[in-house]
Amino acid sequence: MKILVLNGPNLNMLGIREPDLYGKVSYAALVRMVERYCAxxxxxxxxxxxxxxxxxxxxxxxxxxxxxGIVFNPGAYTxxxxxxxxxxxxxxxPTVEVHISxxxxxxxxxxxxxxxxxxxxxxxxxxLDGYLEAIDLIRERFGxx
Ligand code: DQA
Numbered sequence: 309m310k311i312l313v314l315n316g317p318n319l320n321m322l323g324i325r326e327p328d329l330y331g332k333v334s335y336a337a338l339v340r341m342v343e344r345y346c347a348x349x350x351x352x353x354x355x356x357x358x359x360x361x362x363x364x365x366x367x368x369x370x371x372x373x374x375x376x377g378i379v380f381n382p383g384a385y386t387x388x389x390x391x392x393x394x395x396x397x398x399x400x401x402p403t404v405e406v407h408i409s410x411x412x413x414x415x416x417x418x419x420x421x422x423x424x425x426x427x428x429x430x431x432x433x434x435x436l437d438g439y440l441e442a443i444d445l446i447r448e449r450f451g452x453x
Contacts, residue, residue, distance in 0.1 A: 377446030
């Protein structure tokens, strides 16, 4: 099983950006955590982060035909990007939307999620554990619970 863990803009600043909201753990530490979790479960995983919408579209397209699931935190593009929604719809790879913070209790403009329309589950407000929960959901979907 192969999973792509995709992070959008400013998530490379984890540990530095708004630690009250996003915690004090760095992006590099998140990647290590995810890689270890996957390795323990014989899952091949690739972590990719970009601050650029088109790069994220390219990475989703590149997953077509070779990736079983996507764990996706699109950052602020969650609330703006029809292009990312369309990319997910194009490849039809089972995707879980993840947000570190509880977006449902934040500003009005964060209440819209375009990518959610192409995701089979959403996890918000569980901190970095949300990424691991998303991996579990994809495994369950493939009968590997
Ligand atoms: C976020 C929530 C978004 O609204 C925000 O723009 C982010 C991070 C989260 O993980 O909680 O960059 O996706």
